[in-house]
Amino acid sequence: MMEQDVNLTVDFAGLQLATPVMTASGTCGYADELSEFMDMSALGGITTKSITLKPRKGNPTPRIVETSAGMLNAIGLANMGMDQFIEEKVPILDQLDTRIFVNLAGQTIDEYVTVAERLAKEPAIDGFELNISCPNVKKGGITFGTDPKLIKEITAAVKNVCLGKPLMVKLTPTVMDISVTAAAAVEAGADALGLVNTFTAMVIDIQKRTPVLANRTGGLSGPAIKPIAVYLVNKVYNEVARDAGIPILGMGGIRTASDALEFIIAGATAVGIGTATFVYPDTAKNIIHGLADYCRQEGLSNISELVGSLR
Amino acid sequence: MxxxxxxxxxxxxxxxxxxxxxxxxxxxxxxxxxxxxxxxxxxxxxxxxxxxxxxxxxxxxxxxxxxxxxxxxxxxxxxxxxxxxxxxxxxxxxxxxxxxxxxxxxxxxxxxxxxxxxxxxxxxxxxxxxGNGFSIPQGLKQAVLLAGGMGSPPVLHLASHLKRHHPGCEITAFVGAKSCESLPFSVRIGDHKGLVLEEFEMLQVPSHIATDDGSAGYHGFVTDKVRHWLEDQSVAPDSGAVFACGPEPMLAGTARLANDFNLPCQISMERMMACGIGLCQSCAVEIKSDAGDTKYRLCCKDGPVFDANDVLFHKA
The missing domain is CATH 2.40.30.10 (Translation factors)
Incomplete structure (x- = not known):
C-alpha cells in the first residue's frame, strides 16, 4: 500500500503484502467479525484461528483471565473443523482483499497433512501457519514445537502438500533455545517463521486455592510479553533467519506503532497484532498509519529498509 | 453469497x-x-x-x-x-x-x-x-421477570421497554439478593403492604423481593417465591413468558421452574470475555444439541440471551 510518499509493501516469503501488519491467529476469528471495524485491504494479511480436521468444542470455561498488562487464554483450539470452514468461511475469505493465512493444528502429523493438502487447493488461501506451539491442548500443539526432530518431520511433511504456497512455522517461546527450534523449521523447508506464541502461565484464585482457568494453565499474551518477544525475534533474526533469507512474523503484545517498529527493527519483516485487537478491533489500522508517519519522519521511502536495522 | x-x-x-x-x-x-x-x-x-x-x-x-x-x-x-x-x-x-x-x-x-x-x-x-437481546414473542400478554443481584439492570430495562412498546402486556417483577443491603434498587414500604422497589414502582410494575437471609421480602430464593406465585396465578403458556438475568444457579432454577409451568423462558447469561465480538472464543456457553451431545455457543455473539431449554447448566 502506498501511503502517499511511503511504500509500506513488503515481500513476505514470496507474497507481496500491502502493509507489514497482519492479525494474529486466534484473535481475529475467521476474519469476517473484524470487517465491521476496518478496511481489511489495508492489512498485510490475516491469519485465521486454528483449523483442525474435525470440529473441536474447545475447553470448559473459564477460558481466559486478565493479568496486569496481559491475559491468559486456554481456548483449546475451538473451531468448526475443515469441512465447515471450507463451506462457510472460505467463500467469505475469498471476498477479502488481503492475504489469507490459515493456521493449521492437529493431534498427529497425518492430521496436519490432511488439512493442509485439502486447503492448499483453495485459491482463496495464500499460505499456511503451522501451529506447533499451542500450550492448551493435551495432544499435538506444543509437544511438536519443543522437539527439533519432530519439528523437522512435521514441517517437511506439511511443506510437501502445500502446493508451493508459503508455509510459516509458529514457534513457542517456552523452549531452552528458540534458535534451535527455528533452525529445525528452516532446515525442513519452512518459508517463514512466526514468533512468538504465548508463554505457558498460571493464575491462582487465592480464596479457592485453585487455578482460575478450567484448563489450569493458559498462554500469556499482551503487553507483558512484548520485550521478551522483541528479544527472541532479534535473536532468531541474528542466529538463523537473516543468513537463511527467511522472513519473520513478529508477535507478542503489540498495541502501538512504536511496538510494531521495535519488532521490525529487531528483524521482523511483518508483525501480527493479537490481544490488542480484543480491546480496540481497529488497532491494526491505527498501527499502519503510525508506521507511515514514522517512515516520513525518518526520511524512509520504503518500510522494508527498517527490517533488522538494529544498530 | x-x-x-x-x-x-x-x-x-x-x-x-x-x-x-x-x-x-x-x-x-x-x-x-x-x-x-x-x-x-x-x-x-x-x-x-x-x-x-x-x-x-x-x-x-x-x-x-x-x-x-x-x-x-x-x-x-x-x-x-x-x-x-x-x-x-x-x-x-x-x-x-x-x-x-x-x-x-x-x-x-x-x-x-x-x-x-x-x-x-x-x-x-x-x-x-x-449481543442479542430478549425477543418479545408475538401476542405476549403476561411477562414474569426475574432478576438476581447484578443481573438486575437488563431486567429493569426490559420492564421499561415492555411498558413503552407493549402496553397491553401485564408485567410482574421478582428481584432476589443475598440480603436487603445487597439489593441493587431502592427499597421502601409500599402504600398497601410490604416492601416495593422504587425503580419498578416508577414504571408502575408490581415487584416482589426475595432475600437469602430474609432481611427483606420473602425469606429464600427468588425462584421459590416465583414458584409460589405461579401456583396461585394462571399464566397461559401461549401468552405468557419468563425472562431472567442473574447468577447461574438462579438461572438454572428459573429454567426448571419455567419448564414445570410449561412457560417459554429466556435467560441472559454472563461469562468472562476478552473481546465481546466473537474473536477470542472465551465466553463459551454449553448448549444441548439434538444428538444428545453438547456444543459451545458464544455468550457475546450468540447470546447473551438464550432459550433456557437449550442451556446445559453445571453444578456450582
Missing amino acids: EDKKAVNKGIFEAEVLSNQQIRQCYYRLNLQFDAKGSRLFQNVTPGQFLELDLSRVSLPDASMIPAHLRDTAVKQILLRRPFSFSDVIVTPLSEGPCVKVEIMYCVLGPATVRMMSLKSGDRISVLGPL
Missing part, C-alpha cells in the same frame, strides 16, 4: 453525564453517546450490552476505595468490561438520534473501582452494541 454485512456495531466515544452511588457498592452511570454511537444504539434491545475501556480511567483517591479492594485495585486493566443497560433513552433530533444510556454497576474489582472516579464531562471509549 449473502449480502455484505451491515455495520451495526462500532467503537465510539461517550460523555459521562453523571455517576452516582445508589447504595452500598452500587452505582449508576449515565452516558450520552456521540453521533456515531447514537446511530448504532437507536434500536438497541434489552439484554444487549456494551464494553467500556476503563484502562485509561485513574484510580479514585485511596480513601474512596473500599478496604477489601485496596489490594486488588492496584492491578492494571487491559481488557474492556461488559455492561448491560438499566435504561436507554433515544431522542430523535433533526440532526439524528441522541442516545443516553444508564448503566448500573457494582464496585467489586480493579475496573469498577476505577469507574467510581468517572465524573460529569469525562469521555470514555465504548464498543457496541453487542
Whole structure:
C-alpha cells in the first residue's frame, strides 16, 4: 500500500503484502467479525484461528483471565473443523482483499497433512501457519514445537502438500533455545517463521486455592510479553533467519506503532497484532498509519529498509 | 453469497453525564453517546450490552476505595468490561438520534473501582452494541421477570421497554439478593403492604423481593417465591413468558421452574470475555444439541440471551 510518499509493501516469503501488519491467529476469528471495524485491504494479511480436521468444542470455561498488562487464554483450539470452514468461511475469505493465512493444528502429523493438502487447493488461501506451539491442548500443539526432530518431520511433511504456497512455522517461546527450534523449521523447508506464541502461565484464585482457568494453565499474551518477544525475534533474526533469507512474523503484545517498529527493527519483516485487537478491533489500522508517519519522519521511502536495522 | 454485512456495531466515544452511588457498592452511570454511537444504539434491545475501556480511567483517591479492594485495585486493566443497560433513552433530533444510556454497576474489582472516579464531562471509549437481546414473542400478554443481584439492570430495562412498546402486556417483577443491603434498587414500604422497589414502582410494575437471609421480602430464593406465585396465578403458556438475568444457579432454577409451568423462558447469561465480538472464543456457553451431545455457543455473539431449554447448566 502506498501511503502517499511511503511504500509500506513488503515481500513476505514470496507474497507481496500491502502493509507489514497482519492479525494474529486466534484473535481475529475467521476474519469476517473484524470487517465491521476496518478496511481489511489495508492489512498485510490475516491469519485465521486454528483449523483442525474435525470440529473441536474447545475447553470448559473459564477460558481466559486478565493479568496486569496481559491475559491468559486456554481456548483449546475451538473451531468448526475443515469441512465447515471450507463451506462457510472460505467463500467469505475469498471476498477479502488481503492475504489469507490459515493456521493449521492437529493431534498427529497425518492430521496436519490432511488439512493442509485439502486447503492448499483453495485459491482463496495464500499460505499456511503451522501451529506447533499451542500450550492448551493435551495432544499435538506444543509437544511438536519443543522437539527439533519432530519439528523437522512435521514441517517437511506439511511443506510437501502445500502446493508451493508459503508455509510459516509458529514457534513457542517456552523452549531452552528458540534458535534451535527455528533452525529445525528452516532446515525442513519452512518459508517463514512466526514468533512468538504465548508463554505457558498460571493464575491462582487465592480464596479457592485453585487455578482460575478450567484448563489450569493458559498462554500469556499482551503487553507483558512484548520485550521478551522483541528479544527472541532479534535473536532468531541474528542466529538463523537473516543468513537463511527467511522472513519473520513478529508477535507478542503489540498495541502501538512504536511496538510494531521495535519488532521490525529487531528483524521482523511483518508483525501480527493479537490481544490488542480484543480491546480496540481497529488497532491494526491505527498501527499502519503510525508506521507511515514514522517512515516520513525518518526520511524512509520504503518500510522494508527498517527490517533488522538494529544498530 | 449473502449480502455484505451491515455495520451495526462500532467503537465510539461517550460523555459521562453523571455517576452516582445508589447504595452500598452500587452505582449508576449515565452516558450520552456521540453521533456515531447514537446511530448504532437507536434500536438497541434489552439484554444487549456494551464494553467500556476503563484502562485509561485513574484510580479514585485511596480513601474512596473500599478496604477489601485496596489490594486488588492496584492491578492494571487491559481488557474492556461488559455492561448491560438499566435504561436507554433515544431522542430523535433533526440532526439524528441522541442516545443516553444508564448503566448500573457494582464496585467489586480493579475496573469498577476505577469507574467510581468517572465524573460529569469525562469521555470514555465504548464498543457496541453487542449481543442479542430478549425477543418479545408475538401476542405476549403476561411477562414474569426475574432478576438476581447484578443481573438486575437488563431486567429493569426490559420492564421499561415492555411498558413503552407493549402496553397491553401485564408485567410482574421478582428481584432476589443475598440480603436487603445487597439489593441493587431502592427499597421502601409500599402504600398497601410490604416492601416495593422504587425503580419498578416508577414504571408502575408490581415487584416482589426475595432475600437469602430474609432481611427483606420473602425469606429464600427468588425462584421459590416465583414458584409460589405461579401456583396461585394462571399464566397461559401461549401468552405468557419468563425472562431472567442473574447468577447461574438462579438461572438454572428459573429454567426448571419455567419448564414445570410449561412457560417459554429466556435467560441472559454472563461469562468472562476478552473481546465481546466473537474473536477470542472465551465466553463459551454449553448448549444441548439434538444428538444428545453438547456444543459451545458464544455468550457475546450468540447470546447473551438464550432459550433456557437449550442451556446445559453445571453444578456450582
